[in-house]
Amino acid sequence: MQVFTVKSALRPALSELQSSQKSIGFVPTMGALHDGHLSLVKRSLSVTDFTVVSIFVNPTQFNNASDLSNYPRTLERDLEKLQSLHADNIIIYAPEISDVYGLDVESQSFDFGGLENQMEGKFRPGHFNGVGTIVKFLFDLIQPKVAFFGEKDFQQALIVKKLASIIKNGPVVEIVPIFREQNGLAMSSRNERLTTEQRNEAFVIYESLQRAKKLFESESIASIKEAISAQFQSHALFKLEYFEIADSETLIPATNCEAGKRYRAFIAVFANDIRLIDTISLN
Ligand code: AMP
DSSP: OEEESSHHHHHHHHHHHHHTTOOEEEEEEOSSOOHHHHHHHHHHHHHSSEEEEEEOOOGGGOSOHHHHHHSOOOHHHHHHHHHTTOOTTEEEEOOOHHHHHTTOOOOOOOOOTTGGGSHHHHHSTTHHHHHHHHHHHHHHHHOOSEEEEEGGGHHHHHHHHHHHHHSTTOOEEEEEOOOBOTTSOBOOGGGGGSOHHHHHHTHHHHHHHHHHHHHTTTSOHHHHHHHHHHHHHTOSSOEEEEEEEEETTTOOBOSSOOTTOOEEEEEEEEETTEEEEEEEEOO
């Protein structure tokens, strides 16, 4: 396992691999690694010769200063977790902000064809320009053949697919299924900040998605949305930010179902100031 903290050292090492025809997989992360992240790394290891894992808490994708400052940073532990995979073909890029942005910590503006305006885009202004900026930087630097993104951030994954299709030499983007705790809670670095009580109770998030999926067989979208909002109205620990049912390709909120289309439910909740998201395919 090799660890790089500056792009000027990473680039030549990758060029050497590429000139000897080695395929490069890429797993971008913000660290505080958990088994969900490791499932992406394992997938990449199984289909490419070398896997680059980036560990970087990207400031421009945070629309909330305290979320950024409270975001867990556990580099030593992250490196140990990756080491425990016993793979000598993992390459880590864990830069400082200046190596990525220089002195200009700003987002570029992107047009993702409207995908960026729904859900996370509505509630986290500027978030997807920040995501686009860092992912484009990393794609240009690493030039992976395949990049792996989690289904948990489904909207992000679609946006990255779009980005990969509009930039030069973009990678194939593969979406990896959500890795969950035993109680169904989607693994997330932010889970580390939950109290034991919140963490134990957080199964209600996934449970509500499963309930929505069941209701989707027989109920209207409006009544499903009402049922899920009602469920959270009385909840002592979790406050619903949004529950949405949308077309799985365009992410446009659905009001009724059309034959032949695929739909997903998306949810965002707050446990105090900790924001958790989850999603499920409905059909
Ligand atoms: P993050 O460090 O939260 O930015 O996540 C890095 C990558 O890991 C993103 O592509 C996420 O969608 C993915 N990821 C995060 N949590 C999970 C999970 N529970 N299961 C699978 N992938 C995940």
